[in-house]
Amino acid sequence: MTGRNFFSLLESKWDEKKFLCVGLDPVLGAMPEEVRRESVRETYMRFNRAIIDATKDIVCAYKPNIAFYEAHGDEGMEALRETISYIQGLALDIPVILDAKRADIGNTSALYAEAVFDYLGADAVTVQPYLGSDAIAPFLERKEKGVIVLCRTSNPGSGEIQDVLVEGVPLYQHVARLVTEKWNRNDNCMVVVGATYPEELRMVREIVGTMPILVPGIGTQGGDIEQTVNAGKNARSRGLIISVSRGVIFASEGADFAAAARLKAQDLHDTISKLI
């Protein structure tokens, strides 16, 4: 994996007008009969490989969320590692974002960075801002990796903390400003803003300039794609990673799950392409 640079990979995908990111979050109870095997590892790999093979030519990234794998212990983690390795072995140069929402004090954060980037091999990772920048420094130091800071998350209760006013400005905007002006010294930061909050997305875009924004929350969570693109694209008509998980991978739970995922992904890709 030497030489992989998250931002170069991403720019190449944007050159090809690809902005859709598929979230690889398998759920055991929702696995189609066709992929089920004795072991969780094998079941998840059969499912993920089928989804990846069906969508790999139209995505800008894949985003597995580590929680879906951790919940199954060693077998789950093995499936995660294999999934990342499978994507990176495709010769399509698709970057992998690990959604892990990590952060901890210095010596511990270094271990998380090791786990995420070296053991699992991710190209980018999501991190929590609450502990401050020294808690994500070991991530920030990896210039070739993307560090995606939670800013305004897509969940209903995100405003409880993220909307409190700091000198008249909501905290999420304060975080966006900190990331842009102070934490981005290696030019490898990004922010997360949920598609469920298009007005907030517009405000963040104004603050972060051309910085890439990861936008989850389209589909099942209710985010609107047109509002997202209009509010979130940057001055170069780029800057967006629009992430959909359940809406694509569980488009059908039957034997046609991979074909259904393709149709859904294609539809999203076409819609985004037209809008951007």
Add this chain to the structure above:
Amino acid sequence: MTGRNFFSLLESKWDEKKFLCVGLDPVLGAMPEEVRRESVRETYMRFNRAIIDATKDIVCAYKPNIAFYEAHGDEGMEALRETISYIQGLALDIPVILDAKRADIGNTSALYAEAVFDYLGADAVTVQPYLGSDAIAPFLERKEKGVIVLCRTSNPGSGEIQDVLVEGVPLYQHVARLVTEKWNRNDNCMVVVGATYPEELRMVREIVGTMPILVPGIGTQGGDIEQTVNAGKNARSRGLIISVSRGVIFASEGADFAAAARLKAQDLHDTISKLI
């Protein structure tokens, strides 16, 4: 593990005047020659068992940080699971706090709760407040488990976000108030305040009433034990879990590591007992 209740276990330890929590954060490069084996799992288990056996009669809890295990993949996670199981099998009823600093949106958070409480078997867990309470709801619903919300962390940069003023009050106090007044419906919340900030600890104690506070940062990080006890104990002279990791487990890196850990833990225990 049916019937285990984190808060009952903790109260019993406080009855016995035990307030010290030992952080089980093994580091491969710092393992004494005596415990080293081919496999990381075996090395970590030999180390952890020796530390636990040497300190089990004077602690109120153990706190492994999951990052130290995750960094070694499957083997590390197996060691973590075995460590928790070893502590819970001691018949000393010592609660185990998993330092994991988790939080994610609804369906994902449920999986983290499953991983932490069911797969790993922890009695309590640390969580991030930034996403809001719905992001930790699956943890909060487990009434018998402790949910320990980051409030004022011990690291040097914690003030970057935690000290921003919200209507004239630092954010960490706003979080302490939210946890106390809104998130604690099942009476199973706690907060984290670093020993490196005794004045902030005093402010949080005023806000949270008798709620238990987990205080890391004594020792290597520079926190003062007398200031911590005075600022942090509650009206019943309880309410504190004072956590020390490297200061105890790496008191010596030689063959006498377990005996040195005991001496250091005993010293801390005696000091806290006198002060409280």
